[in-house]
Amino acid sequence: MRQRRRGTATYDIRFRAIAPSSGEPIGLIVNVGAQNDFYPGYPLTKWGICCRMISSQYGREFTGSHYEKLKKVYSSWICMNPPRRRENTITRYHLTEEQ
Numbered sequence: 001m002r003q004r005r006r007g008t009a010t011y012d013i014r015f016r017a018i019a020p021s022s023g024e025p026i027g028l029i030v031n032v033g034a035q036n037d038f039y040p041g042y043p044l045t046k047w048g049i050c051c052r053m054i055s056s057q058y059g060r061e062f063t064g065s066h067y068e069k070l071k072k073v074y075s076s077w078i079c080m081n082p083p084r085r086r087e088n089t090i091t092r093y094h095l096t097e098e099q
Helices: 049-055
Strands: 013-021 024-035 072-079
Touching: 024 049, 049 072
Parallel strands: 024 072
Antiparallel strands: 013 024
């Protein structure tokens, strides 16, 4: 597998967490960041921070084609000064497999 060189990714806060699931601990990688501009000129869903956090695991969490060793990635944005209609709300995005 050939790795592409990408620019440096800077995370506001990135940490690992262990959470119980089915009686077994699971590894998580969590990113928490503050977004000062509610309308930054691009959709947050296209920011790609989760993709970078997944791809950065190659060589660290797994090598070769051992994708079963990938850790789950969660990214949370705390948006400052949202429009009044979006205050005190939570929006959740997730990927699902299409059948």
